[in-house]
Amino acid sequence: MSIEITISHDDFDIAVLHDALQIGNVQQGAVVTFTGLVREFSQGDNVVALELEHYPQMTEQLLLSIAEQAQKRWQLGRISIYHRIGYLPLGEQIVFVGVSAKHRQSAFDGVQFIMDYLKTQATFWKKEHFSHSSQWVEFKASDLQAQQKWMED
Amino acid sequence: MVTGNDAEQVKLLFFGQLKERLQCANYTIAIKQPLSIKQLKSHLISLQPSWQAALNNDLLIAAVNQQIAQQQAIVKGGDEVAFFPPVTGG
Numbered sequence: 001m002s003i004e005i006t007i008s009h010d011d012f013d014i015a016v017l018h019d020a021l022q023i024g025n026v027q028q029g030a031v032v033t034f035t036g037l038v039r040e041f042s043q044g045d046n047v048v049a050l051e052l053e054h055y056p057q058m059t060e061q062l063l064l065s066i067a068e069q070a071q072k073r074w075q076l077g078r079i080s081i082y083h084r085i086g087y088l089p090l091g092e093q094i095v096f097v098g099v100s101a102k103h104r105q106s107a108f109d110g111v112q113f114i115m116d117y118l119k120t121q122a123t124f125w126k127k128e129h130f131s132h133s134s135q136w137v138e139f140k141a142s143d144l145q146a147q148q149k150w151m152e153d
Numbered sequence: 154m155v156t157g158n159d160a161e162q163v164k165l166l167f168f169g170q171l172k173e174r175l176q177c178a179n180y181t182i183a184i185k186q187p188l189s190i191k192q193l194k195s196h197l198i199s200l201q202p203s204w205q206a207a208l209n210n211d212l213l214i215a216a217v218n219q220q221i222a223q224q225q226a227i228v229k230g231g232d233e234v235a236f237f238p239p240v241t242g243g
Contacts, residue, residue, distance in 0.1 A: 036243055052242065055168055055235060058219035083242065095243055115243060123216075124242025125169030136170040139212075139239035 003067045003079045005060055009086040012096055021078045021100045028077045032107035033098035034115055038088050045130045049089045055123035059083075066117040070099070073113070074106035081114065083124065113150055120147040160185050161230020163193070168237040174207040187229040190215045190222055194236075212239055 004020065006012075014035060021031045038050045067079045077100040084094055097114045101107040118124075126137040160183035172178050182197060198205045215222050216235040228234055 053168060054242070055166070055216075055219070055237065058216060058235070061219060119240075119243035121240065122242050123168070123237065123240055125238065126241045127169075136173075136238070137241040139241055 001071065001077060003064060003071065004081070005063045005067065006082045007054060007056075007059060007063075007085060008082070009084065011084070011093060012082045014093075014096065017080050017082060017096055017098055021080055021098050025077060025100055028100040028102055030102070030104045030107040031098060031100045032104070032111045033096065034111050035093055036095040036115075038090050038092045038094060040090055042128055047090060047128050048131055049087055049129040050092075050094065051087050051127040051129060051134075052083075052085045052094070053125050054083075054085050059123045062122045063118065066114055066121065069117070070110045070113045074099075074101060074110045076101050076106065076110045079110070079114070081118070083118075083122075085124070087129075116143070116147040116150060119143045163228055163230065164233045165197070166233065166235040168235065169241075170238050171207060171210075171213065171236055175201075175204055184228070184230065187227050189224065190217070190226050190228060190234070191224040193228050193234065208236070210238075213237065214239065 014033065018031065018033060038047065040047055063081050067081060070076055071079060080096065080098045082096040088094060097111050099107050099110040101110060120143050128135050128137055163182050163184055165180040165182055167175055167177055184196070188196065194208055198208055213236050217226055217228055218233055
């Protein structure tokens with residue numbers, strides 16, 4: 001069992017992160033990963049970039065706590081969370097979440113849980129840059145509903 | 154020895170849209186006795202009246218020493234207090 005958490009301006013290599021979940025991990029039959037990207041269209045305007053900031057130390061602690069909850073709930077093996085900060089142009093990778101588990105369903109659920117909690121609890125803030133303006137992203141009620149559904153199970 | 158008249162420092166941090174509205178990322182405030190988050194905010198507004206609208210936003214979240222805190226939570230000298238809007242990462 002291991003948890004790796006990285007917050008960085010630098011891009012990540014999915015193959016390297018996937019290998020770290022897989023290699024030498026023969027007890028587990030499933031690796032599931034999610035990658036979030038800067039997408040083009042938001043609220044009727046063309047996004048040229050996202051800018052992300054966070055609360056150093058508090059963010060790492062929160063991500064560790066979220067990963068520990070997921071690990072316990074689904075008996076996950078390895079967990080890797082990588083979140084970028086700074087100015088990220090269109091198409092760039094923002095976030096990676098990957099887990100290993102004995103079986104597929106636990107791995108899928110673990111990744112979904114981590115993303116739902118990350119989006120509603122981890123201290124990151126996102127600003128969208130358009131060609132002639134910029135705007136802080138508003139918190140979405142749908143993200144909170146997605147997180148809260150894990151409390152009903 | 155700390156007496157009632159000695160002011161102690163509290164480090165304040167602001168993030169996201171709040172930081173931009175206040176045009177301030179961090180601020181040090183002196184307090185003479187422990188205060189609740191709510192009292193600290195009032196004290197801060199008395200020092201920086203132009204921050205009133207931005208700080209009196211019900212959606213703002215507070216953290217004391219990097220733990221999410223309610224309005225009644227107590228802040229004392231040496232603490233780090235952060236104010237920020239709802240998070241939007243991922």
